[in-house]
Amino acid sequence: MEQLKQIIKELTSISGVSSREDKVISYMIKSLKPYGDQIEVDPLGNVTCSFFSSVSNPKKLMLFAHMDEIGFIVRKVEENGFLRVERIGGVHVNVLPGLKVDVIGSKGVIPGLIGTTSHHFTKQDQKGKVPTDGMYVDIGARTREHVKELGVNVGSFITYHSDFTELAGDLISNKAMDNRAACASLLLLAQELFQIKDKLQWNIHLVACVQEEFNIRGIMPVVRKLSPDVSIGIDVTPSCDTPDMSGYSDVIIGNGPAITCMNFHGRGTLAGVLPDEGLFNQIVTIAEQQNIPLQYEVALGVITENAFISFAEQGIMTAGFSIPTRYTHTPIETVCLSDVKALIHVLFHFLQSLTTHTSFGKQYILEKGGAQ
Template sequence: MKAIIDYLKELTALHAVSSQEDPVIDYMEHHFSAHGKEVTVDTIGNVICPFSSGKPHAKKVMIFGHMDEIGFIVRYIDENGYLYIERIGGANVNVLPGIQLNVLGDKGVVPGVVGTKAYHFLKPAEKGSFPSLENIYLDIGVFSRSEAEQKGVHIGSTITFKADFLERENGRVTSKAIDNRVSCALLVTLAEKLAKVESSLEWDVYLVACVQEEFNIRGVMPAVRRIKPDVSIGLDVTPACDTPELLGYSDVALDQGPALTFLNYHGKGTLAGVLPDTKLMEGLIKTCDTHAIPYQREIAAGVITENAFIVFEEYGVATANISIPTRYTHTPAETVSMHDVNLTEKVLFHFVTALTAEQRFGKAR
């Protein structure tokens, strides 16, 4: 059995922006199939791994995390071969000048460097400012548009941050695509453990690696409609606020355990957010208390997750989110503590294996 960190290292090395998740789909299907029966991949790429209680009319719990990463797409190539880009998802463009990106061309990965004006020629007003996205360009070392196209780079080619997995002191890990490959690593580990206890489950458990979260939040919905879960638990990252620029915004920090979400919503308004099911949240907290697992309470304006849409499926679903505290989100330097990651796996395993046929969540009478 691999450690979660080993899965995470392999997963973050893969390049998979929204709608281009194929390498991670293949990875998840392969590893799920080693432990679960009847693993399926739907038309848009959601990978579903069921574990059956074997009981008729058993309730269903779905645990999901998305496979895609934020990135970019080539929108224009000028006559000198410079690439101009658009975002796929909410990439932090402030970190772009001077860094390396990988273009996923038709003939393989083409490395590039984001151009930046030479410091020596910066005007006073330009120092300390950031260029707008429309002026950011990528230099892939060619002299013309035709040469770029000969290398397999075209308008519509996708772009990711360069993979550079770094194990640091005190169990910290830094990489691109921690959001949300850390949850994929958790799902694979959970599949390994559930395979050993499947016969003792009282609820059917569905692990889902889903698509297109960073672009439209709704990629998981075909899987939801196929499974029709009674309970949905979403796994994702959340900003850790233990760095100087975020101190005091919230209590969420590295090394303090998983964060249970009490509220999140899109920063532009509350029309797409999550308020968890009270009974489900009480159950997760009870699991943490019973097994002496530290946890944090999360309020996250500016974060949106799939449960915002899942909760309102036609029959209603009891939902909750569990978040892994992460520094420097949506950059190539996303950082988590493996202590928090391992604790998150424990919460999930103990919660689903303790579910009884009599348990009810939600408000239905």
């Protein structure tokens, strides 16, 4: 657990808004390089760590997690030195007033604060409301020229300030648990696969991908290059055990990773994931055989890359895992180490179970002559 905790702490402390994942990319390359047979980085920044099977013409599985985090971009610098900003990704506006942020300037990181009206002068009809239209960041500058001297300009990126916290019950909290906790699982899984790579009967490609929080499609160049038979994605899902979320679903923190039964995003993008039945069932069977706890996720309002990967190439069989997470898209995203550990275990045993005879998809209907 200590190694896992340390890796998550290091990963979540890095700034890496969509399209600016460079430092996370470097961390993943350095960590994966000792274990994979091949490491590649494409022009967008997707990192692929491949384990090649020695069998003839092996099938291919892609397992991915995104590296980027939500954040902000400077839209305008006011004459008096305050920064007007726009959100990048699904930033949770309710938590913003009064937060610490890191402004990524050309001369380094500048600490900042998201401003809020002083309590004493807040009008009665404004109390309890979140003023997002006038959102600004205060970096202490008093003029536009001072802002420029600090290396900050229109287009500078901003992230939540990192504040890694350990809670009771193996819970840890920080910004960017979505999705660096999943990236950590890829790193530890790579170590496990290194020990058995001579026994693998499928090619396994671990992919740390980019720009999920911005457009969900940053991984697509890798999909087109690999043309995998199976794609499994790892992301987070809201834990429904806090007083405000209690009862929405059965997925709660500390009860194991969740396997996706369905996710769907209907706000502007009609897309989601319905996993391949055979793939889903084999994962569940493996978990039961190994006594690894699994939860079952049906999540409306959630979308992952597999929503688009499913229909790429010749049609790709997909499945998804989610790490139960409290306070998603805030600076205090909270996960349980035992959930991440269980996720690594179920993935490891599932990958071991793949043989040259393993296949997924509905082509078996034709093979059986169309019999029901």
